[in-house]
Amino acid sequence: MPLRAIVDNEEIISSFLTKEEWVELTRKVKLNSLDVIICDTDRKGVLKINKNGTQYFAHKRGEKPENWKPENIKIIDIKNQVLLGCNDAGWNSISEYIYTDLYIDIVATKNQHKVGFKIELTSSKLSEIENLQEKYKANDIRVCWLFKKPPKEITNYDDSIQANKEIPSFKLIENEQKQLKVQLNQHNLNIREFISSLLSRKIKFAPELKAKEAQEIEVHFFKHICYNCGENQHAYFIEETLQSICGIEIYIGNSMWNSDSLKYHPNIVNSVLNYEKSEHGSHLKIGEIKERYSRTTRSSYMSFGCYKCDALFGDWYLQEDIREAKLYGSEEIIYVEIESIDLKDHSFHWCYSETKNYCNQ
Incomplete structure (x- = not known):
C-alpha cells in the first residue's frame, strides 16, 4: 500500500504526519469530500491505519488498477521506518519513486545526492539485482538493498550478507x-536507526579490519x-581474537615460529614476568x-624455554598442552593492557561507528 498521495493539491507522505494530523486530515477529507489521489497509480484512495499503527493510503473500491498487487503489512511498516530514518538524518525523501521504467521504494535526496x-x-x-543497479547508477541514484532472503551468491556461510561497495546490501x-x-556485523539495528546512521555516514564500506590500538588481552597460563x-613448569598463550575499531572480532590465532607474534609484545612479556614475581603468581x-x-x-x-635447563619449547610441541588448556580450562588468566597494536586484516565489511572512527582511516 502506498504512503504518498495528493490531497487538496498538496503532496502528503503519511509517515510524516502525527497521529493527530492524520485524524484531522481524515476528517477534512470526509467533511469536504476531497479526492485523495494516490501518486503511485494516479487513482483515488482513502486514508487508513494498519494494526501496527502505520498510516497509509489504500485504493477506493473499484479504483485498483488492473493486475494491482497490494503490498503486505511488513513492506508498509519497513517503508514507513525508512522514511522516518531519512527524516532523522536530515534528508528529504519520498516513497514509491517512479522515473521512466524505474521504481524504487524510497528515494532520499540531499543537495545533489540521491540514495534509494x-x-x-x-x-x-x-542477475536481476545487478541489472537494476546498473540502471539506477545510470540515473545517478545509489541504491541500498534490504533483503529478507538474499541471493545465495552474496550470502556467507553464517547466512550474513557479503559486503559489496557496488551493491550495498543488508539483511533483514x-x-x-x-x-x-x-x-550489521554484531549489531541488530532498528530499521529507522540503521537508515539514519547510513545517511549520516556512520556506516562506511571498508576493505580491511583494523584492530583498536589499545585493548585488553587475555593471557592464559598452562602447565x-x-x-x-x-x-x-608453565608457558602461556593469548586469546585468539582482537577487536577491530568498529567492534568486529579479528582472528589472529596463536601463530607458530613467529617472533613478531602478539604474545611476545613487550607489555605482555613484562606483565607476565611481573605477575610471576607477585604473591598471586609466585x-x-x-x-x-x-x-x-x-x-x-x-x-x-x-620462544619459551625451560626455566631450569633452558631447553627450547618448540611451538609445535606446545600445541597439545594449549589444546588441553582450552578444553579443560587454563591454569590461570591475567589481563594485560596494550596501547600500541598495529594489526590489519583484509576483510570487506561495513564499518559502523557512532564517532565516525573507521577501520580504513
Missing part, C-alpha cells in the same frame, strides 16, 4: 518479538613438562622468553 532503498522480502536473483532479520531488524630435564615457573635456535625450522625465533 529497495526492499525485498522474497527470493531474488542476483526477525527477532523473538517478530520485529524486523537490520543485521608444561620439559622434555629435556622433566621439570614441571607458584608459576616460566623460563626466559628469548630467541633460540630451532633444528626443526633451522632458524632462531622468539
Whole structure:
C-alpha cells in the first residue's frame, strides 16, 4: 500500500504526519469530500491505519488498477521506518519513486545526492539485482538493498550478507518479538536507526579490519613438562581474537615460529614476568622468553624455554598442552593492557561507528 498521495493539491507522505494530523486530515477529507489521489497509480484512495499503527493510503473500491498487487503489512511498516530514518538524518525523501521504467521504494535526496532503498522480502536473483543497479547508477541514484532472503551468491556461510561497495546490501532479520531488524556485523539495528546512521555516514564500506590500538588481552597460563630435564613448569598463550575499531572480532590465532607474534609484545612479556614475581603468581615457573635456535625450522625465533635447563619449547610441541588448556580450562588468566597494536586484516565489511572512527582511516 502506498504512503504518498495528493490531497487538496498538496503532496502528503503519511509517515510524516502525527497521529493527530492524520485524524484531522481524515476528517477534512470526509467533511469536504476531497479526492485523495494516490501518486503511485494516479487513482483515488482513502486514508487508513494498519494494526501496527502505520498510516497509509489504500485504493477506493473499484479504483485498483488492473493486475494491482497490494503490498503486505511488513513492506508498509519497513517503508514507513525508512522514511522516518531519512527524516532523522536530515534528508528529504519520498516513497514509491517512479522515473521512466524505474521504481524504487524510497528515494532520499540531499543537495545533489540521491540514495534509494529497495526492499525485498522474497527470493531474488542476483542477475536481476545487478541489472537494476546498473540502471539506477545510470540515473545517478545509489541504491541500498534490504533483503529478507538474499541471493545465495552474496550470502556467507553464517547466512550474513557479503559486503559489496557496488551493491550495498543488508539483511533483514526477525527477532523473538517478530520485529524486523537490520543485521550489521554484531549489531541488530532498528530499521529507522540503521537508515539514519547510513545517511549520516556512520556506516562506511571498508576493505580491511583494523584492530583498536589499545585493548585488553587475555593471557592464559598452562602447565608444561620439559622434555629435556622433566621439570614441571608453565608457558602461556593469548586469546585468539582482537577487536577491530568498529567492534568486529579479528582472528589472529596463536601463530607458530613467529617472533613478531602478539604474545611476545613487550607489555605482555613484562606483565607476565611481573605477575610471576607477585604473591598471586609466585607458584608459576616460566623460563626466559628469548630467541633460540630451532633444528626443526633451522632458524632462531622468539620462544619459551625451560626455566631450569633452558631447553627450547618448540611451538609445535606446545600445541597439545594449549589444546588441553582450552578444553579443560587454563591454569590461570591475567589481563594485560596494550596501547600500541598495529594489526590489519583484509576483510570487506561495513564499518559502523557512532564517532565516525573507521577501520580504513
